Amino acid sequence: MSVLVDARSGQQVAARRAHATRRWLGRIPYVVLALYAVIGGVGPLLIDYDPVHVSLDDRLLRPGSHLSTGATAWFGTDGVGRDVLAQVVYGARTSVLIGVCTVAVSCLVGVAIGTVAGYFRGWPDMVLARGIDILLAFPAILLTIVIAGAFERSVLVVVVALSATAWISFARVTRSVALSIRERAWVDAARxxxxxxxxxxxxxxxxxxxxxxVALATLEFALVVLAEAGLSFLGIGLPNSAVSWGQTIANGKQYLESAWWISALPGIALSLLIINIGILGDQLTARYGRGHLR
Structure with missing residues (x-):
């Protein structure tokens, strides 16, 4: 009998330890995202960087090399002598800013349209359904490229182009919630x-x-950041006066064999951000249920 009790208590201790380990591992995305937010917000205040300034004497320096000014290029320099570390830091601010603005705009528009259509049904719901069908007839990235390429490059144009299709997911989710909640007793009592x-x-x-x-917003944030990097990589996103990870990666594609760090290091920073946002989004989706996100 005592052997069974000891075995059971040992299993409980192991289960508690495993649960505590999962809890600590689940906090890693929060720590990483907080670190990116701090770097994007405080980093540009500590690093003096001019994205249009070139220094041909410092071009293609390896990570850890010394610049002509005596400073250290911890992430190396690109083909025209610009500091890659500064581009990564400033690119983090750009990605976070565009991601937050795009998700905020898409959330406000999508939630407003989705709740109205789901609650009133009838012709508002029919108009929403037909509008979504029309937008989904075009690939989202193609429509984004068309909008971004039709106007002069700026942060506002990128946010508008990315929001043009991102609101659809929010509208579909809130519509399904509104359709379910409108039948509840307290809503009938209020009417x-x-x-x-x-x-x-x-x-x-x-x-x-x-x-x-909130769960959907984290997933959309990752998609927005990735889409913005793709637009900048293609040269139709942000202007040259703005720093973007996509631009830095594109600038280093011709030096992949001799100066891998130009594209690799911003690419790693982008990948870490996307992966941790995806993990956080999965956690929130599991917490609030997957039914409304389909």
């Missing part, structure tokens, strides 16, 4: 009491979309 539809939407429906929307 019977004569509560205005706007108040019903804001007080009784929109709060229930918070969980699924």
């Amino acid at each position: 019977v009491l004569g509560v205005r539809p706007v108040s019903i939407l804001l007080r009784h429906i929109v709060p229930f979309t918070a969980g699924p929307v």
Whole structure:
């Protein structure tokens, strides 16, 4: 009997240790994303960098080399002598800024349209469905490229181009939530009491979309950052006066054999950000359920 008790207690201790380990591992994405936020917010204040300034005397220096000014290029320099570390730091700020702005715009538009269509149904729901069908007829990245290429390159144009299709996911999620919540007893009671539809939407429906929307926002943030890097890589994203990981990676593609660090280091920074956002998004999706994200 004592042997069974000892075995059971040993299993419980092992289970608690495994649970504690999973909890600590689950916090890694939060730590990494917080680090990126700090680097993107504080880094540009500590590093003096001019993205259009060139120094041909310092071109293609390996990581850890000394510049002509006496400073150290920890990540090396690119083909025109610009510091790759500074480009990574400034690129983090650009990616975080564009990602937050795009997700915010897409979330506001998508939640507003989705809740209205799901609650009122009828012609608002039909118009939303047909509009989504029209937009989905075009590949999202192709529509983004068309919008970004039709105007002069700027941060505003990139945000608008990326938001043109990103709002669809938010609208579909909030629509499904609104369709479910509108049938609940407290919503029927509010309608019977004569509560205005706007108040019903804001007080009784929109709060229930918070969980699924937050989970979706993390996934969309990763897609937005990756799409922005792709646009900048193609040369139709941000202007040359702005620093982007995509631009830095594109600038180093002709030096892959002799100066791998120009493209590799920004690429690693981009990959780490995307991977950790994806892990965080999976955690939030598992917490709030997958049913509304389909």
